[in-house]
Amino acid sequence: MEINRRLENIEKRKKVKKEIISWAKTLVVVLVLVVAIRGFLFTNYIVYGSSMMPTIQDRDRVIINKIGYGIGAPKRFDMIVFHANETTDYIKRVIGLPGDFIEYKDDVLYVNGIAVDEPYLVEITDVYKRYPYTHDFTLEELTGEKYVPKDHLFVLGDNRRNSVDSRQIGFISFDDIVGKADIAYWPIKEFRKLK
Structure with a gap:
């Protein structure tokens, strides 16, 4: 036993x-x-600042797809996260692709001479009808280049009056891209696919 x-x-x-x-x-x-x-x-990333408002608010949390651009190239109006310098990442919207001629005139985006609608700015531009939301410029005036160079992008924040973007820091190299911002998940009541 x-x-x-x-x-x-x-x-x-x-x-x-x-x-x-x-x-x-x-x-x-x-x-x-x-x-x-x-x-x-x-x-995931926490967005600091107001440069992408109203699309993304200060302190929103977003999910970044890091493999998408390993398979395909960035598309116009994608929101990307990239290394702005050794210690800071930015989130901005792709406006110019390699080979594009970019110009803003009277609050209208022109890509290769054709006016392009920016539906994500409709809410903003209605508020700022008295003054331009995006001041006039050409790539050449800002960067000394007439076209977006190969393997580079021209990016802008949605909050054009309060954004440090390609107008100040120049073109973004494909090598500096972390990934595409796909989903905002926090605050939870604002959960949404980013457009």
Whole structure:
């Protein structure tokens, strides 16, 4: 009887040990997946400042797709996060693609001489009808370049009167792009796909 009880205890301990090892393996796999997903596929950012208002508010949290541009190229009006310098990342909207001639005249965006609608600015421009929301400029006036260079982008913040963007810092290299801002998830009541 005593021997049977000891054998049962030994078996129970073996089962508990196997269960613990199984859980530990599962946790390690989950942690590796989380690190891989966060490091290579998606990450989150907290937006500081008002340069993308009203599309994105100060302190909104957004999810950044880090793999999208490994497969395809940025598109006009994508919102991207990029390294502005060694310590700071910015979020801005792609306005000019490589080879584009960009110009603003009378609050209208012209790409390669054709007026382009910016639907995300409608709410803003209604408020600022008395004064231009985006002051007139050409790429050449701002950068000395007539066209957006190869493997570079021209970006602007949606809040044109309060944004440090390509008008001040110049073109953005494809190498400096972190990823595309896809979703705003915080505050939770403002959860939405970004456009």
